[in-house]
Amino acid sequence: MRSRRDLLKSAVLGGGASVVAATALGSLGPEAAFATTAPAIEPGTPDPNFAEGRIRSIKENTLLVLGSNMVFHTIRVVDGTSLWKLGPVGFDQAKPGDGLYARGVRMPDGMLAAEAVWLNIVNIKGHIKNITSQTIHLDHNGHDVLCHVVAGKSVAIHSESPATSDLSMLKVSQHVQILGAWRPDTNEVDIATVFSPH
Amino acid sequence: MHGIAASQPYVIAVFLTWAGLMKLLSRRMRAQAGQTALARLTGAARAVPVLRLVGLVELAVAAALLLPPVHPLDGVAAALLAAGFLAYLTYAYVAAPTSSCGCLGTHSRPVDLRAFARAGVLLAAGLVSIGAGPHPSLAPLVLLEVVILLGLSAELDRYWLTPSRRLLVRLRRPLAAPPPRDVPLETTLHLLRRSPAYCSASARLTSDVRETWDEDGVRFVVYGADERSAVFAVPLSGDDPAAIRVALVNEAALA
Numbered sequence: 001m002r003s004r005r006d007l008l009k010s011a012v013l014g015g016g017a018s019v020v021a022a023t024a025l026g027s028l029g030p031e032a033a034f035a036t037t038a039p040a041i042e043p044g045t046p047d048p049n050f051a052e053g054r055i056r057s058i059k060e061n062t063l064l065v066l067g068s069n070m071v072f073h074t075i076r077v078v079d080g081t082s083l084w085k086l087g088p089v090g091f092d093q094a095k096p097g098d099g100l101y102a103r104g105v106r107m108p109d110g111m112l113a114a115e116a117v118w119l120n121i122v123n124i125k126g127h128i129k130n131i132t133s134q135t136i137h138l139d140h141n142g143h144d145v146l147c148h149v150v151a152g153k154s155v156a157i158h159s160e161s162p163a164t165s166d167l168s169m170l171k172v173s174q175h176v177q178i179l180g181a182w183r184p185d186t187n188e189v190d191i192a193t194v195f196s197p198h
Numbered sequence: 199m200h201g202i203a204a205s206q207p208y209v210i211a212v213f214l215t216w217a218g219l220m221k222l223l224s225r226r227m228r229a230q231a232g233q234t235a236l237a238r239l240t241g242a243a244r245a246v247p248v249l250r251l252v253g254l255v256e257l258a259v260a261a262a263l264l265l266p267p268v269h270p271l272d273g274v275a276a277a278l279l280a281a282g283f284l285a286y287l288t289y290a291y292v293a294a295p296t297s298s299c300g301c302l303g304t305h306s307r308p309v310d311l312r313a314f315a316r317a318g319v320l321l322a323a324g325l326v327s328i329g330a331g332p333h334p335s336l337a338p339l340v341l342l343e344v345v346i347l348l349g350l351s352a353e354l355d356r357y358w359l360t361p362s363r364r365l366l367v368r369l370r371r372p373l374a375a376p377p378p379r380d381v382p383l384e385t386t387l388h389l390l391r392r393s394p395a396y397c398s399a400s401a402r403l404t405s406d407v408r409e410t411w412d413e414d415g416v417r418f419v420v421y422g423a424d425e426r427s428a429v430f431a432v433p434l435s436g437d438d439p440a441a442i443r444v445a446l447v448n449e450a451a452l453a
Contacts, residue, residue, distance in 0.1 A: 004449075005411060009418060012429040012445035080422050082405040087383055115422055116405040131367045134375070141296060142308035152378040155385050162437045163388035167373040172363045173356070193384050 048106040085119040086181040120182040154191040205335040206327035207263035209343045214260035221253030235290030235297040277324030284317040316350040393439035
């Protein structure tokens with residue numbers, strides 16, 4: 001692990017021995033940004049490389065997921081897959097009952113080889129009804145959502161300023177957008193980021 | 199007992215007058231009539247005339263309650279109106295759960311427990327007032343009931359509930375927390391996403407954050423980029439996105 005990280009470090013910082021097949025730059029230049037072409041998907045058809053739903057069962061590295069349209073997906077998670085649950089997590093954090101969005105490559109047998117999996121991720125807008133000890137009571141279209149501040153993880157972004165872990169600027173009755181992780185089968189959310197317009 | 203019954207017409211009259219005047223005079227309320235549950239019940243085109251009609255009936259009943267002679271029919275009319283109000287709330291709750299009720303003013307809050315409690319109290323007051331005779335009313339009781347009903351009115355929250363919650367938050371500072379020892383990852387990612395390095399590499403990224411670690415005041419963030427990895431080096435101090443560097447590394451070739 002150490003040596004791998006050292007290699008990645010020297011690749012990006014340019015120090016140490018020369019690294020094969022690495023492009024270490026401040027940025028890659030505009031041609032790189034447009035290098036990949038848009039995927040060819042017919043308008044109106046579902047994206048085959050995407051899946052959403054809730055985990056029914058987990059077997060070794062495979063997730064069996066029931067989509068909200070009652071379609072089953074089998075999703076394989078490998079070493080290179082990124083998993084998100086209020087931040088990057090290991091595969092052991094995926095639990096039956098978790099909701100997920102997954103993106104990857106659809107295999108010929110119908111299995112989705114996941115490149116990225118986001119567990120329980122939610123993005124909700126609403127206004128702050130009340131603020132109590134480390135929680136924000138959000139009114140989202142008349143539904144109460146209890147949003148928990150997680151120490152060391154939750155941040156607030158006020159307008160264009162840098163993300164700060166100080167959330168005490170938030171005010172009752174103001175409008176916010178909250179990106180976070182849903183606690184399955186509750187109306188509660190752990191906050192990743194609060195976006196505030198001012 | 200007689201005093202309690204005799205007090206109710208005043209309580210009901212206060213609320214019916216408020217409701218009636220709002221329906222007849224508030225331009226905003228008419229403008230928003232299309233978004234209330236009433237529009238769902240009567241059709242959007244008839245929502246405003248029905249709103250006006252209900253307002254007139256409410257004012258008429260309020261006048262009958264306040265003006266002598268005291269007649270049991272006054273209470274019956276008030277109770278019927280409150281019962282209709284309760285039935286309408288139930289309809290709104292079932293048929294148009296996201297619409298506001300549009301009863302006593304403009305707000306976008308859907309029907310909730312407080313709205314039912316208010317309608318229930320008004321219905322109870324109406325029923326009690328049927329038996330009202332020519333007795334003096336109890337002013338403190340009228341005041342108490344009005345305050346309770348006002349407290350149940352979501353229309354008025356912004357005048358007392360929101361300011362008092364704001365004051366409490368300012369005094370208690372419930373979200374104040376000691377600054378964390380480490381920079382939260384989201385702070386790093388927010389800076390990263392605005393950096394030229396990330397913008398130039400983003401089209402090649404195929405995964406979200408796979409791995410991250412801190413070393414020598416630099417946070418390393420690894421993304422997948424097809425068979426390769428995109429490694430970003432983000433200085434933990436400072437907020438200049440131009441200081442962020444990126445490398446695309448073929449880890450298989452390194453091994």
